Amino acid sequence: MPKNENIGNTSATYNDVTRRNIEPLFESIREHISRAKFVAIDTEFTGLVLGNASPVFRFNTTEWVTRSTEMNDKYKAMTNIAKTHALVSMGMSVFSRRHVSVPGSFNVHNFNFTLQAQNSHLINPTSMAFLAQNGFDLAKQAIEGIRYFSGPNPNPVVVKTEAINKEGQMIRKIFLDLVRLRKPIVIHNGLFDLVYLYQSFFGPLPDSYESFVYDLSEMFPGGIYDTKLIAEGNDPEAASFLAYAYHRSERIQRRRALAGEPALNIRLKNRLEYDAVAEPLLPVDLHLEKDKQQYCKNFAAYGHCRYNQLCPLSHDINFILDCQECEGSDKKDINDNRNDTTGSKKRKLEEGDPREGDSKILKALSNGASERAAVTSNGTPKDKRQANEEYAIPEQDETDKESNKAPDFAESPALEKAIETMYHTAAYDAFMTGYIFASYKLQLQDALDEYKNKVYLMGRPGQPLLIKPSMYTSNSITYRQTMSLALGSNKDKAKDKPEAEAETGAELPPKVEGKLVAETGTASE
Structure with missing residues (x-):
């Protein structure tokens, strides 16, 4: 096999979405979601467990053990964590059809939403230290994070600051678009991600895990897929943690392409351009x-x-x-x-x-x-920023490929390389998750449906959580109250396009000597 120096060195371009630019990017993000075949999600949060809690809170720590093998106890512990902690970032990788006639052909837009919950919440020192050591910019999160209130639906909190209200409404609508448009959701060992997302952008978590599971099954009829479960089911001898599973999938696809076999045909898209707005407007x-x-x-x-x-x-x-x-x-x-x-x-x-x-x-x-x-905010005079033409987003160029390899504060090549290895933002983790799913989708095709609505459970190997309604329970009050918001207005529904219509604008596949060229989706292309 010919040697390829780029194997395992992919770096994904992403749109860094903060309170400074969410408004001008809002409609473009929603448009790309409406055209998605599936959306991969990853989150970062202020706590995974309750560690060394102050006695002043008088917590019953036995109710906070998230590694319990009993599902009722595990769910109760996870809801305790999600209700008292908060999201700090959400990565979203949107995979849309690129070539209609080529299986495994996708355009990919990546978004990294920096978030700042406005509810008072707990911070686990270990979790925040881990984020900081792996490149997460805590100062940026505090200054530029998109402000939102966790779990207020169906009666959203209204504060005196109009900008905060607007930011919270926009990030909530972006999440609710996934529900309203019935998009398949892809996660990697993502039960905690689902719990946090529900509490943050959908509404207060149900009291029982049966109602929570019932809600998820109706919120995402397109299906929820967990790539950790898929990787372990198909390659039980290989490691299944995210970075390993991604780079292994990448190597497999590259080898298939070099051998002339069907392989993933992925194009990473450039960051979206937008007209910056004054934020906030001074009197x-x-x-x-x-x-x-x-x-x-x-x-x-x-x-x-x-x-x-x-x-x-x-x-x-x-x-x-x-x-x-x-x-x-x-x-x-x-x-x-x-x-x-x-x-x-x-x-x-x-x-x-x-x-x-x-x-x-x-x-x-x-x-x-x-x-x-x-x-x-990015140093460009307002009158010189040009709006992005609809659907005319340029392909990734060399400047974009290099710009997101590491956070801006990396001052030395050694530090930059270390940070690149350790941390690629929630958007990069979401992209890796989506890539793994696309790779198995090409390999397994319809057989992948076996993993639909099954979520990996820590401590219970081979016993995934089934996301399906139970005849002994019903969906929660939160679900029934919030779905009216998720369905949106007639104006929102008018934005939706049938999938066939959305794909008519897909690119035509390139040909070389009468054969389709398979691209592997590396940033070095």
Whole structure:
């Protein structure tokens, strides 16, 4: 077999979605979901277990053992965790049909949603340390995370800040699109992901696991597939953890392509372009007063400002003191001038008042702050950002391939390589999950249905959780109340396209000497 240096080195381009850009990307994300054949999901959260809980909470720790082999006890423990902790990110890998006539042919759009729950919640030190050590940017999550309230449906929490309400509604609608559009969902050892997603974006978790399972079966009629279970069922001698299963699948597909056999034909799409919006919009009076007000009066008076770093006025204490001293001198001069009958005012103007230079500096600083406020979050002037044409998203280029290999704070090649090996964001984990599923789908075809609605259970090998209704229970009150929101308005339904119609715009397969070219989906293509 010819040697290929790129085996195992795939890096997936993804769209980094935060509170700064979720609004301009919102409709594009929903459009891609509507065209998906399946969607792979991965999440990161603030706790997997309850560790070293403070006695002040008086938790009964026996009710928090998530590794229990008894399903009732396991579900109770998992709901306790999900209700008291929070999501910090969600990865979504959207696989849509690329070539209609080529099996295993997909376009892939990856999205990494940085999240910030607005409910007070617990943080497990071990979980957060793990995330930080593997490249998760906690500062970015705190500053740019999409703000949402966990589990408020069917009566969403309304707060005074309109921006927070809008962010929460958008991320919830994106999740509910998966429900409304009946898309197959792919996870990897993802029972906890499903529990967290339900609590965060659907509603309060049901009291019993039977009702939870019933709800899932009706929420996702397209099916839920767990790639860890699929990998263990088909390759029991091989490891089944995510990175191993992905790179093994990648190697298999590459070898099939080199041998001229049917192989995955995947194209990673570039990040979406968008018109940046001002976030948040500053009140007009701050701009109108910039010539008179060089520093922030609120910060000077109270030590804080609702606009924080986005405020165009200075929060520098020494600068504020300088300005206030100048203001004090100006007031004294005004009083002196009112009593000046000797012509000293004229002499000051002729000789040049040193405070005039200070005024020019202050005005320049203020103008500079206003100009900085007029630049988009990624440093591009607003009027130079171009909107993305519908469905005309360019293929991944070399710049995009390199830009997401590691977080921006990697300062040395060694650190960058270490971070690349350890952490690829929730979006990258979602992509790996989707790739594994697509690989087995091509291999097993209809036989893959054997794994539909079966979720891997830790501690119970060979005994998956079956996602199907039970004759002894019914769906939960949460499900019945929330589904009216998930179904959406007539306007939302009008956005849906039949699958056949959505596929008519798929790309035509390339040909070389009359044969279809199989692509393996590596970022180096």
